Amino acid sequence: MTSTTAASSIRVDDLRKSIRNGSRTVEILRGISFDVAAGEFVAIVGSSGSGxxxxxxxxxxxxxxxxxxxxxxxxxxxYLPEDKLAEVRGKLIGFVFQSYQLIPTLTALENVLLPHELNAPASEQKAGRERAMELLQAVGLGERAEHYPVQLSGGEQQRVALARAFILRPPIVLADEPTGNLDSKNGAHVMDLLLDLNQREGTTLVLVTHDPAVAAHATRVLTVRDGEVIADERKSVEQV
Structure with a gap:
C-alpha cells in the first residue's frame, strides 16, 4: 500500500465493498481511491444507493x-482490532449523524461531554466540562445545557450533536446528511454553525449530502455513482 503523505488527513486506497445476496454478489463500492488534505472540506454527493x-x-x-x-x-x-479501532476513532474522528443519536437520559451538556468522559483521563474532566459549555454556547444552546433531548427541537438536538462532535478537538469530522431531518431554515442554520465550528477548530470535514445547497459550501465535491467516483471537482475560495 502506498504510504500517506504528511499533508494527507485521509487516504483511501482502492476501497471495495461487496455483500452476498443469496447466490449473487452485490458490489457497493468498486475500487475508490482519493486523498483529502488536512483542513479540506469535501462533500460526497450521489443518488440513493450510489454508495x-x-x-x-x-x-x-x-x-x-x-x-x-x-x-x-x-x-x-x-482491519484494526475493535479495541484499537475504538481508541483511534476516539482520538481522530468526530461524527455527526443525520438522526442526532443523542442519549435520551442525558442532558444536552452530558451528551456533549460523553466522548470526553469515555476518552480523556479523569484529571481533565473539569476542563472537559468547560469545553462542553463553550461549545454549547457557540451553537446557541448555553441556556439549554440542562435540558434533555425530548425537551429540544430537532434543530436544537442537531446543534447538540455538532457540539459533541467537536468536544475532543478531533482532526477529522465526518457528517452523514447532517441537515437531512431538518426543515430548510433549521438546516441552513445548522450548516452555518457546522462551518463556523469547522473553521474555528481547523478540522478536516467530509460530509455526505444529497442537497446541492449543502454541497455548494464545500471546497471540493466528490460525485459517487454505482460505487465509483465519477467526478472530483475542486473550487476556488471565490466559488464557495
Missing part, C-alpha cells in the same frame, strides 16, 4: 471493506 453512505461509514471505521484500506492521519484503520 456514498457506505463510503462514509468505512472512513469512520464503522464497517470493514472487502478490500482496500482507509488511512487517517497516517494510521491504517480498516
Amino acid at each position: 456514498k453512505s457506505t463510503l462514509l461509514g468505512l472512513l469512520a471505521g464503522l464497517d470493514t471493506p472487502t478490500s482496500g484500506n482507509v488511512v487517517l492521519n497516517g494510521t491504517a484503520i480498516s
Whole structure:
C-alpha cells in the first residue's frame, strides 16, 4: 500500500465493498481511491444507493471493506482490532449523524461531554466540562445545557450533536446528511454553525449530502455513482 503523505488527513486506497445476496454478489463500492488534505472540506454527493453512505461509514471505521484500506492521519484503520479501532476513532474522528443519536437520559451538556468522559483521563474532566459549555454556547444552546433531548427541537438536538462532535478537538469530522431531518431554515442554520465550528477548530470535514445547497459550501465535491467516483471537482475560495 502506498504510504500517506504528511499533508494527507485521509487516504483511501482502492476501497471495495461487496455483500452476498443469496447466490449473487452485490458490489457497493468498486475500487475508490482519493486523498483529502488536512483542513479540506469535501462533500460526497450521489443518488440513493450510489454508495456514498457506505463510503462514509468505512472512513469512520464503522464497517470493514472487502478490500482496500482507509488511512487517517497516517494510521491504517480498516482491519484494526475493535479495541484499537475504538481508541483511534476516539482520538481522530468526530461524527455527526443525520438522526442526532443523542442519549435520551442525558442532558444536552452530558451528551456533549460523553466522548470526553469515555476518552480523556479523569484529571481533565473539569476542563472537559468547560469545553462542553463553550461549545454549547457557540451553537446557541448555553441556556439549554440542562435540558434533555425530548425537551429540544430537532434543530436544537442537531446543534447538540455538532457540539459533541467537536468536544475532543478531533482532526477529522465526518457528517452523514447532517441537515437531512431538518426543515430548510433549521438546516441552513445548522450548516452555518457546522462551518463556523469547522473553521474555528481547523478540522478536516467530509460530509455526505444529497442537497446541492449543502454541497455548494464545500471546497471540493466528490460525485459517487454505482460505487465509483465519477467526478472530483475542486473550487476556488471565490466559488464557495
